Amino acid sequence: MIEPVTSAVAPATGTPFSPGPELPLAARYRSADPIDWHGSMVYPMYTEQLTGSATTLTLTLLSATPPPGLRGLGMGLSVVDGYVGVDRRRLAGVDVWRDALERGITVELSAVQRGALYSLTPVWLDTDGTARSWTGNYGIVVERAANGRTVLWCSLGAGPPHFADLVVEVSATPADTTPMPAIGMPARVTGRPGSATGSRAAANGPVASAAGPLATGNGPHTASTGPLATAGGPFAAAAGPIGAAADSRAGAHDPSATTNGPVEAAAPQGSARSVPDTETTARDYRSALYDLGVAMFARGEEEQACELWSQAAADGHGPAAYDLGVVRFRQGDFDEAERYWRIAAEQRGVRAMAGLAELLERRGAETEAKLWRTRAITAKTVAESLSRRAV
Secondary structure, rough: EEOOOOOOOOOOOOOOOOOOOOHHHOOOOOOOOOOOOEEEEEEOOOOEEEOOEEEEEEEEEEEEEEOOOEEEEEEEEEEEEEEEEHHHHHEEEEEEEEHHHOOOOEEEEEEEOOOOOOEEEEEOOOOOOOEEOOOOEEEEEEEOOOOOOOEEEEEEEOOOEEEOOOEEEEEEEEEHHHHHHHOOOOOOOOOHHHOOOOOOHHOOOOOOOOOOOOOOOOOOOOOOOOOOOOOOOOOOOOOOEEEEEEEEOOOOOOOOOOOOOOOOOOOOOOOOOOOOOOHHHHHHHHHHHHHHHHHHHHOOHHHHHHHHHHHHHHOOOHHHHHHHHHHHHHHOOOHHHHHHHHHHHOOOOHHHHOOOOOOHHHOOHHHHHHHHHOOOOOOOOHHHHHHHHHH
């Protein structure tokens, strides 16, 4: 069964390890980087770049030994700057459940711009049938086998860490001939999936080389700096959406900061083509509105600043939409905060994505909140990879 996204992924081998007073794995993640757990590198998600405009992704279940009481398990798939094609629909994410994984399922991922990524995380159904992800002792150990196979050893969040809860093989193949530049650096995955302490189902683990599986080529990509999370869970916005991780787009400004004057907007990025005068004029006009709003906000003229930002946001200025959402959130106007953060989030504003996820979760829309959290961390990964490449 395959459904529109409702949650995320999981890996692990060996007997469940009783963490005692230790924090659950979900509380330890601070980015897409792996954590070292008893000698194994455990990822909060598996992320790869799409190397073409279209890619076929095949997921196949190898084994499953989930904790007792769960009503279902599977993998959550989401795409940033692209979509999943399912039954002639274009979706930002889907949950692929066990019945589909057992048969082996192939879906087509399409990129809409350079730097598109897909990510996988474990999902499961509690005893009451509620879809869960991003909680408890969930995580993924990535095995790169000698024959080129990629296997994800997943621990579900229910119970102690156990990376044989769900074991899935992943295969991605470009489905077109349109090249897309690769970004990011290869990540090394050390340790063996079976190296976690404990004895349950140890015989089910793969035989890995002494050095441990090596992730080369395109993945998994990981962020290297800055958390998007608090101890309350992976990639959650900070205590409030205000002041979440730095935006991936230039020109963003936090209206909560004290300034002595207008903040100069970043210069428009150049391109190989000449920008029409009308386009340049419109962009300059939006930036001017935004800068003037920043200056007025610094002088305490909040509503005048919001009026200018609303004009800029209406014309597609992401930082203005984000700042306006911050103000409306603080005023308790959550409908308006959501509306403006959506505008900024659709333009890959990472702070807006994190804030939107936090707001949606508070309003009970947990499914969509999980999706925006995934998009926030993967968008942040793209931005940091591009930044490292430009140095």
